[in-house]
Amino acid sequence: MGEYMERVKSALANLEDDDLASLLREALEAGEEAADLLAAMSEAMVEVGERFEAGEYYLADLVLAGEVMKDGVAVLEPHLSAGDKGAKGTVVICTVKGDIHDIGKNLVGTMLSSAGFQVVDLGVDVPADKVVEAVKANSARAVGLSVLLTTMVGSVGEVVDSLKEAGLRDGVKVAVGGACVTDEVVERYGADAMGRDAVEAVRIFSGWME
Amino acid sequence: MSDKHRRVLDALELREPDRVPVMDLMNEFSTCNAILEKKPNPLGKMLRDPRASKLMDRLFALPGSAQLTDREMERFTHLGAAAAVRMDYDAAWLSCFPVLRFRDSRTMTDIFGRLCDVSVDAAGNLANPIYREGLIKSPADWNAWPKRDILRLPEKVNRVFREVQQAYGDRLFIFAFANYGLFENAWQPMGFERFAVAARKEKDFLRRVIRFYADLHCMLVEAAADAGVPGFIHTDDLAYKSGPMLSPRLIDELFGEHYRRLTETARALGVKIVMHSCGNTTSLLEHFVSWGFDAVHPLEPTAGVDLAAAKREVGDRLCLIGNLDITHVLVDATREEVFEAVRQAISDAGKGGGFILAPDHSHPDISVQRLRWMVEAAREYGAYPLKNQDMRG
Ligand code: B1M
Numbered sequence: 001m002g003e004y005m006e007r008v009k010s011a012l013a014n015l016e017d018d019d020l021a022s023l024l025r026e027a028l029e030a031g032e033e034a035a036d037l038l039a040a041m042s043e044a045m046v047e048v049g050e051r052f053e054a055g056e057y058y059l060a061d062l063v064l065a066g067e068v069m070k071d072g073v074a075v076l077e078p079h080l081s082a083g084d085k086g087a088k089g090t091v092v093i094c095t096v097k098g099d100i101h102d103i104g105k106n107l108v109g110t111m112l113s114s115a116g117f118q119v120v121d122l123g124v125d126v127p128a129d130k131v132v133e134a135v136k137a138n139s140a141r142a143v144g145l146s147v148l149l150t151t152m153v154g155s156v157g158e159v160v161d162s163l164k165e166a167g168l169r170d171g172v173k174v175a176v177g178g179a180c181v182t183d184e185v186v187e188r189y190g191a192d193a194m195g196r197d198a199v200e201a202v203r204i205f206s207g208w209m210e
Numbered sequence: 211m212s213d214k215h216r217r218v219l220d221a222l223e224l225r226e227p228d229r230v231p232v233m234d235l236m237n238e239f240s241t242c243n244a245i246l247e248k249k250p251n252p253l254g255k256m257l258r259d260p261r262a263s264k265l266m267d268r269l270f271a272l273p274g275s276a277q278l279t280d281r282e283m284e285r286f287t288h289l290g291a292a293a294a295v296r297m298d299y300d301a302a303w304l305s306c307f308p309v310l311r312f313r314d315s316r317t318m319t320d321i322f323g324r325l326c327d328v329s330v331d332a333a334g335n336l337a338n339p340i341y342r343e344g345l346i347k348s349p350a351d352w353n354a355w356p357k358r359d360i361l362r363l364p365e366k367v368n369r370v371f372r373e374v375q376q377a378y379g380d381r382l383f384i385f386a387f388a389n390y391g392l393f394e395n396a397w398q399p400m401g402f403e404r405f406a407v408a409a410r411k412e413k414d415f416l417r418r419v420i421r422f423y424a425d426l427h428c429m430l431v432e433a434a435a436d437a438g439v440p441g442f443i444h445t446d447d448l449a450y451k452s453g454p455m456l457s458p459r460l461i462d463e464l465f466g467e468h469y470r471r472l473t474e475t476a477r478a479l480g481v482k483i484v485m486h487s488c489g490n491t492t493s494l495l496e497h498f499v500s501w502g503f504d505a506v507h508p509l510e511p512t513a514g515v516d517l518a519a520a521k522r523e524v525g526d527r528l529c530l531i532g533n534l535d536i537t538h539v540l541v542d543a544t545r546e547e548v549f550e551a552v553r554q555a556i557s558d559a560g561k562g563g564g565f566i567l568a569p570d571h572s573h574p575d576i577s578v579q580r581l582r583w584m585v586e587a588a589r590e591y592g593a594y595p596l597k598n599q600d601m602r603g
Contacts, residue, residue: 015410058453058454058455058456058457058460059450059452059454059455059456060402060405060406060409060455060456060457060460061406061457063402063403063406064406064407064409064410066403067403067406067407068407100327100340100341100342103402103450104450106402106403124342125327125340149573150537150538150541151541151573151575179450179451179512179513180512180537197452
């Protein structure tokens, strides 16, 4: 890995560089490929995720890394080809109907984008029919649902049933996550997997898209 | 001093009262109305009705409409107190929250910079607003944000709590809640993503916001004390189900000195001060002690807080409040299950005093019947000297 790649990776992984965007601009001017720089940032995000899982980083650190990553991608964007972005496939994510907790959902979205997914984020309080529409419109192969309120877990079942009614369920995997989700919820409402945190969410979707 | 007052004070001061006190968060119109067998205020229905809501849109555009909302929120403080007395609770968390401003029939802001959706529950009660995003993204936004209503808050809080304390204070130990906590008012008006960046890169800006709210909170404690209210609750969700949202070191660096100033103000005034933080707060318990809080709520069981372990760790220095699950136990559990949850909580934390039983949060689907069972069970298992204790308690 070249000098710039190392610097980019360590700046993001160690959350130490105040201005990753400038470093990326400098690297581009020095002739580095945008796709390689993006790969270095993605590797750094994997490391950030590992440190979060190990308890070294906290939620705010993970979110900060995601924001820095987003700023970095904005710098690289004009230099990237369509194939470099969202190459792993499309995932539709949202917080379910009746629930507005969005910090976890946003983080899952950022981590998925960082890992190379095309993410369609429908926001919060999203009814099942909107999820189905978005799956169709974007030919998505997976859905990620965030739910923190126990009173709203039934919304997971509504999404699963609506996907079935639309004849899409066989081609679309559904993962759930959030404070009130348990294995029992996954089973009761017919979802496919549960992500305990954003890092696990990336692992789940990556497994499905291989 | 009434029996209830003495009971709660004993628990807060880590002595054994005659029995474990019970309290609740009077935070939902629906629960308070259900307890008092009252109909919802017609405002909720009007907001849902397409024709009436058009009228409301016009009304909310008028300059005096804020007073209407403030009056409804003041009524809520009284309603909460009356409902708590009807339930025969020993103490209650009462909200005085004249901070909401309707933009129209669907959206509202609060005076601190949150943008919310208006929410009406299934029974037609005005429910807690649904937070959407923050409106203060930069130092320039903060400087330009109108602060007049914020600065007037202590005076309103003082007036409302004076009335409520006079009307109900002999039958209830009141914990005043009058504003979001320092962490919540630092992050929610800008959004968590923006906050995470500022916490690392714009500490001066953040410190200015935190200092402003710490000053306000100290004034709110003064306002509550001047009204004769014996308790104050500082609500700051510092944690989520996996633990603190920021590193405890950073929390201490940004907020610690201000929490200390707040608790010192309360102590000097003889007001008991409680830290409320949802989520798994296990790794923050020692900090709550070092910041000077008298008690901590809610020790959320569904986030993995082990009440017995918390008791062992800080029970000799901090009163523990809460721990009754609102996911299942207070929503749809059987009488036996509610009794068992209460017995377990008292067994885990009641020994030697220093425990107040309470739900771990509020939401419109909490069942009043289960709250009654909670009170009943606390009477059965909570009399000192305690019986029915697990050996590990
Ligand atoms: C595949 O897809 C995937 C995969 C993994 C996924 C995934 C999707 N989604 C999440 N993950 C996973 O990855 C993420 C990163 O590691 C994780 O995401 P989380 O979302 O779990 O974690 C986030 C990163 C950080 N965590 C959070 O942001 C939630 C923290 C707590 C404290 C919390 C907060 C902050 C808030 N709240 Co609320 N809130 C609580 C929470 C306590 C707790 N125990 O979690 C909880 C969830 N809230 C609760 C309640 C009751 C409420 N809240 C409400 C409001 C709010 C705030 C607005 C104040 C704020 C949310 C702000 C926002 N923009 O999101 C109200 C609900 C409004 C509504 N209609 O939704 C209100 C009803 C309160 C009221 N009376 O008004 C409780 C729910 C209880 C229950 N069992 O139903 C609660 C558990 C607190 C408690 N003490 O009991 C993983 O779960």
